[in-house]
Every structure is written in C-alpha cells, then in structure tokens.
Amino acid sequence: ARDGTDFQGWCWPGDSNWLDCFNPNATAWLGEQYALDRYNGSTTSLFVWNDMNEPSVFNGPEITMDKDAVHHGGWEHRQVHNVNGMLYHKATADGLRARETPALRPFVLSRAYFAGSQRYGAIWTGDNTATWEHLRASVPMVLSNNVAGIHFIGADVGGFFGNPDSQLLTRWYQLGIWYPFFRAHAHIDTKRREPWLLGEPYLTHIRTAIRQRYRLLPYLYTLFRETSLTGLPLLRPMWVEFPRETSLFAEDSAFMVGSAIMVAPVTTAEAQSVRVVFPSHEVWYDMHSHAAYSAPLTRQFAVQLADTLVFARGGSIVPTRERRRRSSALMQRDPFTLYVYASRTGSASGQLYVDDGESYDYENGSFIERDLIFANATLESRPSVRTDASGEQSAFAAAMAAVRIERVVVVGLLHTFTTATVVEGGHERSVDVSCGDTECIIRDPAVRITNDWAIRLA
Numbered sequence: 001a002r003d004g005t006d007f008q009g010w011c012w013p014g015d016s017n018w019l020d021c022f023n024p025n026a027t028a029w030l031g032e033q034y035a036l037d038r039y040n041g042s043t044t045s046l047f048v049w050n051d052m053n054e055p056s057v058f059n060g061p062e063i064t065m066d067k068d069a070v071h072h073g074g075w076e077h078r079q080v081h082n083v084n085g086m087l088y089h090k091a092t093a094d095g096l097r098a099r100e101t102p103a104l105r106p107f108v109l110s111r112a113y114f115a116g117s118q119r120y121g122a123i124w125t126g127d128n129t130a131t132w133e134h135l136r137a138s139v140p141m142v143l144s145n146n147v148a149g150i151h152f153i154g155a156d157v158g159g160f161f162g163n164p165d166s167q168l169l170t171r172w173y174q175l176g177i178w179y180p181f182f183r184a185h186a187h188i189d190t191k192r193r194e195p196w197l198l199g200e201p202y203l204t205h206i207r208t209a210i211r212q213r214y215r216l217l218p219y220l221y222t223l224f225r226e227t228s229l230t231g232l233p234l235l236r237p238m239w240v241e242f243p244r245e246t247s248l249f250a251e252d253s254a255f256m257v258g259s260a261i262m263v264a265p266v267t268t269a270e271a272q273s274v275r276v277v278f279p280s281h282e283v284w285y286d287m288h289s290h291a292a293y294s295a296p297l298t299r300q301f302a303v304q305l306a307d308t309l310v311f312a313r314g315g316s317i318v319p320t321r322e323r324r325r326r327s328s329a330l331m332q333r334d335p336f337t338l339y340v341y342a343s344r345t346g347s348a349s350g351q352l353y354v355d356d357g358e359s360y361d362y363e364n365g366s367f368i369e370r371d372l373i374f375a376n377a378t379l380e381s382r383p384s385v386r387t388d389a390s391g392e393q394s395a396f397a398a399a400m401a402a403v404r405i406e407r408v409v410v411v412g413l414l415h416t417f418t419t420a421t422v423v424e425g426g427h428e429r430s431v432d433v434s435c436g437d438t439e440c441i442i443r444d445p446a447v448r449i450t451n452d453w454a455i456r457l458a
Contacts, residue, residue, distance in 0.1 A: 009057035021087035023072035031095030047107040085112020093120040130159030140252040146233035154179030177213035218319040225353040260316035264309040283314035290438035315343035317350025335406035342412035348374040365390035377457040408442040417457040424453035
C-alpha cells in the first residue's frame with residue numbers, strides 16, 4: 001500500500017493479500033509453486049486457470065486495488081494495472097513449463113490480459129449473461145481481440161450469469177464452436193445446463209455442432225500455426241479478407257474462419273431467416289449441402305433450429321478428420337479427409353500442418369507441413385517452404401508415416417469422373433471415383449501425409 005504496508009482486501013478466500021507481479025522474485029516464487037513436488041496432487045496433465053487476476057478486489061475502488069498502491073520499482077497501481085494480469089499469466093505459464101524436462105506446452109486460461117498475453121495462453125471474455133444481446137456481442141468482442149493479436153479467445157457458451165432457454169443455448173453452441181477458445185461455463189448458482197439435460201431436439205443439434213468442431217480441428221490447428229507465424233487473425237472480420245468491399249466494413253455478425261470458411265450465425269430469438277452477403281467474384285459452397293452460390297450475391301436464407309449457415313470459399317482446401325473419438329488426443333493417428341472447393345477456374349489451394357501437439361520439438365523442425373494444390377483436375381501435395389530435411393523432421397515424419405488421406409471430396413467440378421490415377425513414390429495406381437450432382441469423391445487414395453504425391457482425375 002501507499003504507506004509501505006502490505007495491501008489487504010477482500011476476494012474469494014476472504015481477507016487477502018496479493019502477489020506483486022512486478023517483483024521478479026515474487027513471480028519466480030509463483031512459478032515454483034507448480035512444481036510437481038510442491039503442488040499437492042498435481043500431475044503433468046493438470047493445467048491452470050488464472051481468474052480474478054486483474055486483480056479483482058471486492059471491496060476496492062472499481063473492484064480492484066487502490067490506484068495509489070505502490071508496486072515493486074515504485075510504480076503506482078494506476079500506471080500498471082492493465083499489465084498485472086499478463087504478468088501473472090506469464091508466471092503461471094513459466095511455472096508449468098519448468099515442472100518437467102523436456103518442457104511441454106502449458107495451457108493457462110486467463111481473464112485479465114494485455115498486449116503480449118497471446119504468448120502465454122488462452123483468454124475468455126469474462127462474466128457474460130445468458131441473453132441474446134450477449135450472444136450477439138460475443139462476435140465483435142472475439143473479432144476485435146483477434147485483430148489486436150489476442151487470437152486464442154472465446155466467450156462463455158450459454159452465458160455465465162442467468163439461465164438460457166434451450167433455444168438460446170443451442171444457438172450459442174452453434175456459434176461457440178467457432179470461437180478459437182471454445183467452452184461452456186456458468187455461475188455456480190445457475191441451473192444445470194449440460195446438453196443431455198435438454199432433451200430432443202436440442203441435444204442432437206448441440207451434439208452435431210460439437211462434432212463439427214472436432215471434424216475441423218485439423219483446419220483450425222493449421223490456422224493456429226499460420227497465426228503464430230504471421231499474426232493474422234484466426235477469426236477474421238469480413239473486411240480482413242475483403243478490404244475492397246466497403247459495404248462489409250461495419251459487418252460484425254458474419255465472419256471468416258481463416259480464409260476458407262464464412263460463418264453467418266443465428267443470433268436472434270425465433271429467427272426465421274438470416275441475410276447473407278457473399279463477397280468477391282467467387283463461388284461459395286454450403287458446407288453441409290455443397291450447394292453453390294456465385295458472388296457477388298445477397299440472399300436471405302430460411303433457418304430452423306437445426307440450421308447453421310457455414311460456407312466454404314471457392315478456391316480453398318479444408319482438411320478434416322471424420323472419425324468420432326472421445327477426445328482429440330485419440331485422433332492423433334487417424335486418417336484425414338480433404339475437401340477441395342473449386343474456384344470459378346477449377347483450382348484450389350490449402351495447407352495441412354501436423355505436429356505432436358504437446359512439445360516444443362516443432363521449433364527444431366519436428367512437424368509436417370504440406371502445401372495442397374488443385375489445378376487441371378489434379379491434386380498435389382508438396383512440402384512447404386518451412387519444411388527442411390533435418391533429423392528431427394525426418395524422425396517425426398517416420399513416426400507419422402502410417403497416417404494417410406482416406407478420402408478426397410472435390411466440390412464444384414464442371415465434369416464428372418470415374419477413376420483417378422495416384423502417383424506416389426514413383427509408382428502409379430488407379431482408384432475409383434464416384435460423382436454426384438455437387439461433388440466427386442475419391443475413396444481411400446491411401447496417400448501418406450508425409451509424402452509428395454499427385455491424384456489425377458480421369
């Protein structure tokens with residue numbers, strides 16, 4: 001405090017003192033408390049949630065510390081308040097990294113954050129309420145943070161305070177699966193709201209949404225890789241992808257997930273329809289039905305509770321994993337499916353990035369990163385420019401050598417095909433192709449994600 005005594009206030013434990021996050025000895029001490037021999041009952045699969053780390057002081061002015069409280073170095077709290085949460089977040093992440101050798105990636109969720117917090121873990125948008133207004137507000141909040149560099153962020157699905165009705169909760173899950181950080185969370189005094197308590201049809205709709213999230217984890221993980229290297233938002237306001245479309249500058253409901261997917265969520269009660277603007281002179285595909293829409297186009301879509309409006313941009317390739325598992329860890333050796341959404345010129349491109357998901361070995365080249373190119377009815381896989389022939393990369397590739405592409409779905413072709421020629425490792429083989437009204441499916445081409453290969457439709 002200003003008089004040189006320890007600051008005291010009231011928070012969840014009762015009468016409390018606070019760590020001075022500006023004192024390096026204090027933050028080092030905090031990190032040391034996560035050591036496995038100090039944190040009683042902890043394991044390497046126990047991770048941390050930093051809450052109230054603004055800091056929140058229930059009986060303080062504006063529910064925080066006195067502005068004239070003095071930190072290490074002589075800084076008054078009013079000068080450094082916004083940095084406090086980031087430093088607490090950092091100390092926790094450093095402590096989790098130090099608890100085992102070699103270090104594994106920590107997961108630390110924080111409510112308070114500042115510029116630079118993206119280096120230490122996930123963020124959520126705080127204590128929201130179970131209302132349609134807060135559902136709508138979550139979109140510009142998550143988009144704004146993504147533009148500002150805070151990418152791993154989401155809102156409490158269903159709202160923290162209050163009790164959402166079944167329709168609101170269903171719609172929130174259908175939107176929430178697109179938050180980079182996706183979770184449901186509620187105040188202890190709210191009613192139970194696990195999806196299986198809602199009954200049908202709500203349970204089925206929520207299950208379908210969550211399965212969509214799991215299917216698209218390969219695409220989302222590849223986006224996280226891109227974001228970590230370039231700083232590009234993971235969730236993007238429409239103007240990020242279409243800066244010449246001035247009519248989209250104020251759009252804060254529809255958004256892009258990377259460059260390939262557009263989402264137009266339903267954010268009003270009892271909605272009967274949603275207006276969707278398809279930008280650019282490109283073709284867009286409904287990701288459920290594969291129906292095509294040629295832009296520029298504005299269209300009103302009728303919606304029922306089961307309906308979600310998600311569109312793939314022509315010219316994109318989206319990797320998925322289609323097998324249903326109880327967790328993403330169990331998907332590590334599962335095969336991939338590639339969805340190729342042809343542009344007006346019949347071409348498409350995308351990427352697939354894979355690493356072990358846990359260690360820092362990717363910094364030494366232990367990853368697989370493939371450029372995927374579709375042109376002239378041929379799909380090719382090539383190593384990205386960041387792939388090198390290091391021993392670490394070769395060892396990881398050997399460990400993943402059995403992982404294959406089990407299906408390729410090409411959407412939007414003008415012609416039908418009956419066979420495809422697979423060229424891999426200097427060998428050729430033929431596989432069957434089945435074509436319908438909107439897509440051609442190459443079943444089990446069995447090419448490896450670690451190899452160069454080409455699949456030619458004929």
